[in-house]
Amino acid sequence: MKKNIFYSILFLFFLFIFSIFYIGLDKPNFYTPKEIKNKKLETFSSKELFSNEQFQSNDLIKVNKFTILNIWASWCIPCKQEHSLLMDLKNKTDINIIGLNYKDKKNNAKNFINELGNPFSKILTDPDGIISISLGAYGVPETFLLNNKSKVIRKYIGPLNNDHVLEIINIIKS
Amino acid sequence: MRLIKLILLILFLTLSFQKILIANNNSLIVDKISKNLRCLICQGQSVYDSQSDFAMSMKLLIKNKIENGESEDQIYDYLKNQYGEWIVYDPEFNKKNLILWIFPLILFIFGGLLIYRKVFIN
Numbered sequence: 001m002k003k004n005i006f007y008s009i010l011f012l013f014f015l016f017i018f019s020i021f022y023i024g025l026d027k028p029n030f031y032t033p034k035e036i037k038n039k040k041l042e043t044f045s046s047k048e049l050f051s052n053e054q055f056q057s058n059d060l061i062k063v064n065k066f067t068i069l070n071i072w073a074s075w076c077i078p079c080k081q082e083h084s085l086l087m088d089l090k091n092k093t094d095i096n097i098i099g100l101n102y103k104d105k106k107n108n109a110k111n112f113i114n115e116l117g118n119p120f121s122k123i124l125t126d127p128d129g130i131i132s133i134s135l136g137a138y139g140v141p142e143t144f145l146l147n148n149k150s151k152v153i154r155k156y157i158g159p160l161n162n163d164h165v166l167e168i169i170n171i172i173k174s
Numbered sequence: 175m176r177l178i179k180l181i182l183l184i185l186f187l188t189l190s191f192q193k194i195l196i197a198n199n200n201s202l203i204v205d206k207i208s209k210n211l212r213c214l215i216c217q218g219q220s221v222y223d224s225q226s227d228f229a230m231s232m233k234l235l236i237k238n239k240i241e242n243g244e245s246e247d248q249i250y251d252y253l254k255n256q257y258g259e260w261i262v263y264d265p266e267f268n269k270k271n272l273i274l275w276i277f278p279l280i281l282f283i284f285g286g287l288l289i290y291r292k293v294f295i296n
Binding site: 134 | 214215227228230231232234235238256257
């Protein structure tokens with residue numbers, strides 16, 4: 001009797017371990033960050049790409065009801081792909097788009113904008129990437145939709161796509 | 175005159191030596207913290223091991239925070255707040271990972287009981 005109980009417990013134990021590993025097989029081993037919403041974006045101050053003037057992020061964000069903060073770099077291929085969508089957003093809506101130029105050479109960044117157009121009201125610079133890290137960014141491109149109190153309404157990791165743009169437009173209009 | 179020169183030289187050497195010591199100590203703390211941080215964009219590497227842009231910027235941020243007088247705990251809390259608990263290798267004890275912490279203990283006690291029964295009771 002005792003032996004039976006012992007073997008039953010042992011069997012259940014191995015079944016439990018097996019189920020954990022079996023469920024784990026289906027889980028991706030990439031880290032997929034959780035969506036961060038309603039978190040206040042840290043204030044930062046940085047120089048503007050073209051004018052070299054120093055700006056405080058809060059001052060730029062509080063002016064409009066919604067602001068998009070887009071982290072980009074001229075060396076980043078996905079940034080090139082999403083650039084046309086940012087241009088569309090700028091043309092279709094009156095949303096304020098701020099760029100944060102990540103670890104880039106000034107001349108390359110300027111050439112990128114001159115060539116593909118400028119959807120940004122201001123382009124702040126992040127030469128050593130510290131600002132982006134303090135905002136909780138993973139890399140480029142990354143986009144935050146913020147309200148005028150710097151609260152993150154949506155965060156898009158990676159390049160924007162048409163669905164994201166539609167979602168942003170719907171949020172702005174609602 | 176010679177005495178003044180000598181004093182100045184000693185003062186200069188002491189100050190530079192102190193600066194080197196502080197810088198060295200700070201870089202040791204950066205290494206220690208970054209070894210316990212997961213590089214979120216590179217698989218299976220710590221921030222310390224990785225040469226990615228993300229890791230390089232993070233090491234610089236940690237260095238700046240240490241130079242501003244922030245403690246290790248403050249830096250960990252700050253990064254956990256920005257990136258979530260996943261960024262640290264050492265998981266905290268909470269409801270979500272209760273089983274992870276308790277399970278080895280249960281196994282240890284269970285095994286101990288088995289051994290005790292085998293050796294002392296039989």
